[in-house]
Amino acid sequence: MSTSRELRAALAAGLAENGGLSDPVWIKAAEAVPREVFAGSYFLPVEGSHPTAYRAVRPTDPGWLEGVYGDRTLVTQLDGRTGADDVGAGPVIGAPSSSSTLPSLVLGMWQRLGTDSGHRVLEIGTGTGYSTALGAHRLGDANVTSVEYDPRVAERAAAALRTAGYAPRLVVGDGLRGDPDGGAYDRLIATCSVRHLPLPWLHQVKPGGRVLVTVSGWSYASGLAELTVTGPGEATGRFLPGYTSFMIARPHDRPPHSALALLPGDERPSLIDPAVLDGWTGGWVAQLAAPSAERMGGGGTQILSDVATGSQARTTPRADGGWTVTQRGPLRLWDRVEEAVGLWRRAGEPHQEGFGITVSAAGQRVWIGEEDGPGWNLPI
Known part of the structure; x- marks a missing residue:
């Protein structure tokens, strides 16, 4: 049976070999941060189930640790309240509400963020704390602030971070408002998706700073955008290649509604x-x-x-x-x-790297090709 250290090394080597991870500092972070401390018990989907059912996998189960170090997303909460330790042995049905995102995506986003030593980073969505730990390992505890909306999720993440030896600044609250104390950050990374860019973010990241966020909506289509802040409350950027999706920030999720009647x-x-x-x-x-x-x-x-x-x-x-x-x-x-x-x-049916986004006092607009090309306003 492989040890955690061996599995971390194998994960980092695999990500480096397939080209997803090239920066040595993030390879070292992948080798150092024990994901099992943050994942704990988790849910895996039951193959072929509809609607999707989940089974709990716990540290006492065979294959638990190997599952932690697979490059996949591990669902850690259903319906905003149910953890894998809260259910029995049989399958359960629910909507994923918190997870440990697949390591290749988390590490790839941190690498893409382009942080340098001394940069201050605001993370929106602490989740399990694994991403937060990666950032703290690279930049130091004092340079990472992470905001989590769900108090129960935040409490578990804080305990896991302490166990793993990290002490970044943690905030419980609405991450769409950014840091409640304000701040002048060099970078912002969001591990949830949003329907539009919250303006507090663009007032708390310095001009010239970078924001990495997934834009989504109520049809749950998604695109990962990289923006440069051009001034207070203003930014512009482009969407990136690939296929990135995150759970939508709870304040941006669609409101509850009754069953649909086709009229x-x-x-x-x-x-x-x-x-x-x-x-x-x-x-x-x-x-x-x-x-x-x-x-x-x-x-x-x-x-x-x-x-x-x-x-x-x-x-x-x-x-x-x-x-x-x-x-x-x-x-x-x-x-x-x-x-x-x-x-x-x-326009030639481009993938999302053919799209850009501009945020200004006039609104938030996604466009094709160039900034003056055809486009659509995001809902504010």
Whole structure:
């Protein structure tokens, strides 16, 4: 049976070998920080279950430590309250609400952040504390402040950090407000996603400083953005290659609602194949066009339900090979999606590195190509 030290070394070597990790300081951090201290008991999805069920894996279970050092996300909380130690041996169903993100993504983001010795970093979303420990190992405890929304999650992370020998500054509160004491940070890294950039962040990061954050929405399409702060409350940047998703910050998550009732509306042929929304960037473009809508279904049968207005759009396949779209409510959601997909296609259907983002007093805008290109305003 391999030891924790051996498994850490193997994880770091694997990440370096596949090109995901190249900076020696972050390779050393991966070798040094014991992920098992932060993951503790965790949930794994039950293969083939629908809706997804989870089984708890505990330190006494065979393969627990090897599972900790797999390059995968470990769910540590369901429904904002249930940990893996709170359930029995059988499978449970719930919505993941906290996790230890796969190490390649966490380390890759820290590496991408471009920190130097002496930089002060504000982390939004302490989670298990593993990412926080990596930052503290690289920069020193005094240069890392981490904010966690959930008090129970924060308490466990604080204990794990102490056990691992790290003592960064920890804050319990709404991370979308940044550091409650303010600050002049060189970098900000978010381990949750947001519907728009919280302006306090852009007042607490120095001009010229860097922000790394995942922009998401109520259809749960995501894009990782790297922005440079250009002035107080202002920033610009681009989205990055790859496929990054994080749980949405709880204050930005969609409000609770009753079960969806499909109602009659106006019908017409769809101008696009609805299955385009199943692609990573196609779904992203649709979300930009209808930012307060939740997306369900797939393939030729897509459903958009606007949380703010109750507007609906749904597509159904036709016998002749086309699709019918039914729309109702004040927003013609599918009209907006078709227009957005058309703009994206005329731009050559770029992946997200072809998109940029600008935050200013005028609002927050995601655009294709160049800053004056076609784009969409984020919901504020």
